[in-house]
Amino acid sequence: METNLTFQYDRQAVRIDRKRIKLPKIGWVKMFQELRFEGKILRVTLSKTETHRWFGSITVDTGTPNVPRDTRGLPVVGIDVGINSLATLDTGKHYDNPRPLKHYERKLAREQRKLSRKKFLSNNWYKQKEKVAKIHDKIACIRNDAHHQATTEIVNMETSAIGIETLKVTNMLKNRKLAKALSDSALGGFLSKLKSKAEALGIPIIEVPQFFASSKTCSSCGYVKDELSLSERTYHCDWCDTKIDRDQNAAINLKNLAVGYTES
Numbered sequence: 001m002e003t004n005l006t007f008q009y010d011r012q013a014v015r016i017d018r019k020r021i022k023l024p025k026i027g028w029v030k031m032f033q034e035l036r037f038e039g040k041i042l043r044v045t046l047s048k049t050e051t052h053r054w055f056g057s058i059t060v061d062t063g064t065p066n067v068p069r070d071t072r073g074l075p076v077v078g079i080d081v082g083i084n085s086l087a088t089l090d091t092g093k094h095y096d097n098p099r100p101l102k103h104y105e106r107k108l109a110r111e112q113r114k115l116s117r118k119k120f121l122s123n124n125w126y127k128q129k130e131k132v133a134k135i136h137d138k139i140a141c142i143r144n145d146a147h148h149q150a151t152t153e154i155v156n157m158e159t160s161a162i163g164i165e166t167l168k169v170t171n172m173l174k175n176r177k178l179a180k181a182l183s184d185s186a187l188g189g190f191l192s193k194l195k196s197k198a199e200a201l202g203i204p205i206i207e208v209p210q211f212f213a214s215s216k217t218c219s220s221c222g223y224v225k226d227e228l229s230l231s232e233r234t235y236h237c238d239w240c241d242t243k244i245d246r247d248q249n250a251a252i253n254l255k256n257l258a259v260g261y262t263e264s
């Protein structure tokens, strides 16, 4: 989220009591959720987004430093980041998109259509534009939170390396379709969080280029399908008859490629 104004407070200046925080000159302010970490509060940062919404971020020292671990001999994890679910691991574990996301995405499309029908730069156009920006913010918050939870859990698994698909930046810029743009920006947010957390723990991330057909390739025999439509949720191999969840199949392929990298 773009921010254009920030304030920082030292821990002496603030007080936190469950779901509320006391800020100098402002007083008690309700928080969306309770602090999720226990430890010493180091500082509180308030920032204002371009859409005039305020966010607070609280830095907590949990007392457990991010020390690179000895990961030799631990398994490699493959991750498929998708449109339908947030992420799928090669083990078959799914991270689902938060439920409210679909609702807000539909709402966004609706309000954007309304915006396109307003007279450009009229009062009503500005009002509608503000509405659209608020929904954008809401979606970004929901995704951000889900990405943080999933990536933290993944890097905390016993793993020696992570294989994942790279983001195709050129396509992202070309594609103007809303759904695609949203899923691309989601992949970008997921990747950047995963990378910074993995790096802190010394877990290498192996990015597999998208020209590798992770979805169309059979993870059992290596056969590559010509076509695989988005609606096909199960990968069914024409060659070896394997039937497997589509996303898990892709994740296993990404894992296998990453294993090849780490062994060479």
Ligand SMILES: [Zn+2]
Residues within 6 Å of the ligand: 218, 219, 220, 221, 222, 223, 237, 238, 239, 240, 241, 242
């Ligand atoms: Zn096969």
